Amino acid sequence: MKFYMAPLEEVTGYVYRKAYHDFFCPMDKYFAPFIAAKPNRGRIFNYKEKNDILPEHNEGLYLVPQILTNNSEDFIRTAKGLKEYGYEEINLNLGCPSKPVVNGGRGSGFLERKEDLRRFLDDIFQLDMRISIKTRAGRWETEEIGPLADLFLEYPIEEWILHPRVQADFYRGSPRTDAFSKAYERVYREEEKGECFFCYNGDIFSVEDYERILAEFPRIDGVMLGRGILAYPGLLDNIKGNPGPDxxxxxxxxxxxxxxxxxxxxxxxxxxxxxxxxxxxxxxxxxxxxxxxxxxxxxxxxxxxxxxxxxxxxxYRQNPKGTFPHGRERPGGRFGGL
Ligand SMILES: Cc1cc2nc3c(=O)[nH]c(=O)nc-3n(C[C@H](O)[C@H](O)[C@H](O)COP(=O)(O)O)c2cc1C
Missing domain, CATH: 1.10.1200 (Non-ribosomal Peptide Synthetase Peptidyl Carrier Protein; Chain A)
Incomplete structure (x- = not known):
């Protein structure tokens, strides 16, 4: 099983990632918060984006930069910019549920524009780089997952990380495991031919959450941890049967x-x-x-x-230990309700 750190914009930047990696149970991969690809002029990366992906800020850990766009030229230009920093693997964001992103037809807003998405994927998979995708189960309904799986599996995807909520859910309710199940059946039917690496993401906040997902989907190749690992950085130790940090x-x-x-x-x-x-x-x-x-x-x-x-x-008299509460998107408003 591979374990990945989820990208959380404004939270899992390089300072946090590096500190996590140096002090707690290391992840197999760390996914950087998205870089919004810019139109074909001017700088590829702004100051913050550049700092986040600079190799010297990410020494010793395996980082996968993520790109957010619905324009294949912009994606390719950004990907080539990342290649110059030594990155061979990049991730496409097809999951972001935020209104401005979705209204612009990006993130999970791109999932409902199947023909545009197909053309986009046709273009970007010409690149000589490994491309993984991080998606939601659909824009409106979980029924969208079947056709989406058919589409994605036409391409040589490095891996598919699926957060089984639809955009309209934001972070409400529980992950839709029925939708994950449909994709799972489809991926592993296909995998008989030896293809895509499949990863679960969503609401793994405790060892019990992890074990439940594993019992239901025993063949998954990886899990991605976000809010759960932020709230309790001993979560991966515990999953591996070790005590958490003192x-x-x-x-x-x-x-x-x-x-x-x-x-x-x-x-x-x-x-x-x-x-x-x-x-x-x-x-x-x-x-x-x-x-x-x-x-x-x-x-x-x-x-x-x-x-x-x-x-x-x-x-404090005991070893720190706790869980992110189910049913909360994040700990408050835009900046944690401060
Ligand atoms: C504050 C915040 C920022 C996020 N930023 C990103 C992002 O930049 N790129 C992305 O693919 N997902 C982003 N996500 C989604 C997470 O990567 C993850 O898919 C989601 O939190 C579900 O996983 P979890 O339940 O383990 O937290 C963000 C989520 C939150 C709460």
Missing amino acids: LKIWGDFLERLEEDFCRISVSEEKALFKLKELWCYFRYAFPETDIWDQGIKRAKNMDGYRRAVRKMLEE
């Missing part, structure tokens, strides 16, 4: 994040903001304290933040 490791991990964000941010305020954004997830690993509400969330500056974290690490 407070000492947490302390070193948090110190690294603090140092790196302070070093790269234009102001202390920005660094604090990034750390709070991550703590919107980390708080679930510390269910026995109200340090998030009482200290970290309220911290007005880095000194306040450091004091709150230090206090928590000194006073």
Whole structure:
């Protein structure tokens, strides 16, 4: 079984990825949050995108950059730009459910435009690079998955990561395992011919969630972990039968994040903001304290933040452990409801 870190825009950037990789159970692959391909002029990457994929910021880990577009020329240009940085494998985002993206016919909004999508795939699979896709089960209805599977499996896809919700679900309810099941049957029927690597993604927040998916879909090749691993970075250790990280490791991990964000941010305020954004997830690993509400969330500056974290690490009496709650998209509004 392969384990992948999901891309979460504004959350799983290179600082977090590298710290996770150095301190916790390493993932087989890390998927970078999407790069929105730009029209055929000017710079291929903006400052933030470039920093995120620079090889020196991702040393020692296997990164798969992701592209969001419905224009094959823009995709190819961006992919070639990534190749110049040494990337041979790239991922196409066919899953993003956000309104502006979908209204522009990109992300999961591209899934309902089958003929355009076919032309797009015809073009991009001419590239001499490995291309994987990350998709939802459809735009409106899970019935869309059958024809989508037929379409995708016509191409030499490196791997197919399926998050079995439709765009209209956003993150509501539970993943539609019936839709995953249809794709699963189709992929492994096809695999008799030895093709696509198939990966499950969605709401794996505990070992029990993982085992349930594995019991239902024993032949899957990989699982991708997102909010679950953010909330509790010991999840992969636990899945592999090992104990999760102790407070000492947490302390070193948090110190690294603090140092790196302070070093790269234009102001202390920005660094604090990034750390709070991550703590919107980390708080679930510390269910026995109200340090998030009482200290970290309220911290007005880095000194306040450091004091709150230090206090928590000194006073917390057990190994951090917890789960992201089912039924929540993310821990609050755009920036965690801060
Ligand atoms: C805040 C946030 C940002 C996300 N950004 C991206 C992204 O850039 N690219 C992408 O393919 N998926 C993105 N996703 C979707 C996740 O990669 C993943 O598919 C989703 O969270 C379901 O997996 P999980 O239940 O393990 O979190 C994002 C999700 C969230 C909550």
